[in-house]
Amino acid sequence: MTTHYSTPLHQLPEWLAYTDAIHTSCINTNHLRLLKVAGLTLDLSAQRYSPEIEKAIEQLLTARQLTTHRELLLNGGIANPIENRPAWHTMLRQPRPLPEVAEERNRVLEFVRRTDSNRRWRNIVHIGIGGSDWGVRLATAAFGYAGTWRNIRYVANIDGHAIEAGLAGLDPHDTLIVVATKSFTTAETLANAERALEWLKAAKVPNPYNNIIAITAKPDVALAWGVPKHNIFKFWSWVGGRFSLWSAVGVAAGLTVGSNVLAGLQSGAHAMDQHFLNAPIAENAPIQLAMADIANRSILGYGSRNLAVYDSRLANLIPYLQQLEMESLGKSVDLDGNPIEVPTGSVVWGMPGTDAQHTFFQWLHQGTDGAPVDFIVCQKADHRYTDHHRQLLAHCLAQREALLNGKTEEEAYQENLNAGMEEERARLIAKHRKLAGGKPSNLIVLPQLTPFALGALLALYEHKVFVEGLVWGLNPFDQWGVELGKVLAKDIEKALASGQTDLQTHNSSTSYWIEQFREE
Numbered sequence: 468m469t470t471h472y473s474t475p476l477h478q479l480p481e482w483l484a485y486t487d488a489i490h491t492s493c494i495n496t497n498h499l500r501l502l503k504v505a506g507l508t509l510d511l512s513a514q515r516y517s518p519e520i521e522k523a524i525e526q527l528l529t530a531r532q533l534t535t536h537r538e539l540l541l542n543g544g545i546a547n548p549i550e551n552r553p554a555w556h557t558m559l560r561q562p563r564p565l566p567e568v569a570e571e572r573n574r575v576l577e578f579v580r581r582t583d584s585n586r587r588w589r590n591i592v593h594i595g596i597g598g599s600d601w602g603v604r605l606a607t608a609a610f611g612y613a614g615t616w617r618n619i620r621y622v623a624n625i626d627g628h629a630i631e632a633g634l635a636g637l638d639p640h641d642t643l644i645v646v647a648t649k650s651f652t653t654a655e656t657l658a659n660a661e662r663a664l665e666w667l668k669a670a671k672v673p674n675p676y677n678n679i680i681a682i683t684a685k686p687d688v689a690l691a692w693g694v695p696k697h698n699i700f701k702f703w704s705w706v707g708g709r710f711s712l713w714s715a716v717g718v719a720a721g722l723t724v725g726s727n728v729l730a731g732l733q734s735g736a737h738a739m740d741q742h743f744l745n746a747p748i749a750e751n752a753p754i755q756l757a758m759a760d761i762a763n764r765s766i767l768g769y770g771s772r773n774l775a776v777y778d779s780r781l782a783n784l785i786p787y788l789q790q791l792e793m794e795s796l797g798k799s800v801d802l803d804g805n806p807i808e809v810p811t812g813s814v815v816w817g818m819p820g821t822d823a824q825h826t827f828f829q830w831l832h833q834g835t836d837g838a839p840v841d842f843i844v845c846q847k848a849d850h851r852y853t854d855h856h857r858q859l860l861a862h863c864l865a866q867r868e869a870l871l872n873g874k875t876e877e878e879a880y881q882e883n884l885n886a887g888m889e890e891e892r893a894r895l896i897a898k899h900r901k902l903a904g905g906k907p908s909n910l911i912v913l914p915q916l917t918p919f920a921l922g923a924l925l926a927l928y929e930h931k932v933f934v935e936g937l938v939w940g941l942n943p944f945d946q947w948g949v950e951l952g953k954v955l956a957k958d959i960e961k962a963l964a965s966g967q968t969d970l971q972t973h974n975s976s977t978s979y980w981i982e983q984f985r986e987e
């Protein structure tokens with residue numbers, strides 16, 4: 468068996484040099500550091516920076532063999548050694564992909580074209596969960612925020628309310644059920660697909676399977692389930708679930724917001740792939756984003772990162788990135804199975820701004836922990852309410868500046884006095900109004916919310932995650948942690964249905980609740 472690391476990260480000289488460089492630097496509030504990539508601007512001015520940091524990054528990434536691993540990723544080598552397969556989502560957005568990829572891409576385009584020209588399917592119910600869900604939701608909300616001629620609904624959760632609400636009020640004769648599941652084994656998706664099938668049958672739809680399409684890496688299983696061959700779109704085991712938006716999984720987005728959205732997303736992502744491959748380290752946006760995140764997480768000790776998305780059309784970017792980042796980086800052993808002795812992937816959380824300002828920004832400004840923030844905003848809006856957009860931009864910049872600059876007690880005290888407060892009270896209130904400042908953040912500006920810009924943004928985060936995995940030495944392309952719960956759920960479900968279980972195998976609280984929830 469190959470050993471990947473002879474020296475653990477926390478003892479690696481290049482890591483120690485990076486740690487030192489971070490500790491001996493600060494955020495320079497007079498410094499402007501911008502990277503312009505694929506139409507996006509990444510403003511890193513509110514992160515620590517020094518020539519020593521730049522040098523340490525170069526050396527650390529050389530020690531981690533960035534060039535070799537990046538080529539492995541982008542050329543379809545075994546980038547996921549634990550599961551012994553490539554992680555080749557970048558292939559799906561190449562202008563000239565492998566013939567089998569091109570063929571499936573064309574099948575999707577042709578399906579959308581034919582369906583549109585027949586004005587077929589007024590309603591779409593997209594059934595899928597996790598990576599087979601969030602990307603499609605994101606794309607349709609981003610570009611269909613004002614509605615489209617087709618209704619689209621999403622059903623992910625096993626909660627029966629989800630499928631009930633997903634189907635309620637729709638005409639089964641004019642509804643296309645899209646079943647998206649890489650594995651075709653995911654319990655939620657299969658159960659919801661069964662309910663949708665029953666619903667079609669109950670409405671006496673002549674051939675209910677004609678109202679269903681499946682997108683999967685297991686076409687044989689979909690066929691055996693009943694989906695006709697011509698209604699099955701395939702992707703490949705080398706496409707990780709959380710990267711499947713780039714595959715035929717996006718077909719429901721094609722049907723609602725148009726094939727040009729899929730094409731635009733792909734070309735934006737491809738432009739970012741090229742930048743990631745070719746740009747020198749100091750100008751490489753995914754790399755610089757990753758290294759800032761690593762510094763904040765592993766060296767400065769921030770436990771989470773906030774996503775302040777100043778565009779309500781991008782609300783689904785938050786769960787999308789939560790899956791991308793937390794499923795990829797929520798690991799604590801390296802490729803050799805040894806514990807990683809520095810903190811790895813942080814919590815990622817957020818809400819669109821300005822809603823977030825009225826919910827938890829207080830904590831960001833004055834809470835004990837605080838968190839770095841990614842501010843994401845579009846320079847130009849697509850609505851006609853110019854003063855709304857001006858205010859939105861102002862709030863975004865203001866929050867970022869407040870986090871960075873803060874306010875001293877003395878400043879607050881003087882302001883209080885100037886506002887006519889008597890001295891003792893001015894002192895007390897100043898202590899409450901003081902903001903520490905110095906909080907790191909990124910600002911990512913999209914010129915406008917186009918499919919190209921969103922594609923580039925998603926690929927920026929994907930490659931950021933890859934670089935973090937490389938530095939920490941973990942495998943960002945598996946997710947073993949979610950398995951145990953799935954196995955336990957199967958056993959508990961059996962116990963709830965039949966009463967048969969070995970209660971000894973569960974802890975006393977679980978056993979108690981099995982008894983309580985057991986069906987009579």
Ligand SMILES: O=P(O)(O)OC[C@H]1O[C@H](O)[C@H](O)[C@@H](O)[C@@H]1O
Binds near residue numbers: 599648653656794
């Ligand atoms: O697409 P599927 O095979 O149905 O998988 C759906 C989801 O299942 C699990 O939760 C995995 O952790 C996710 O990565 C995946 O996206």
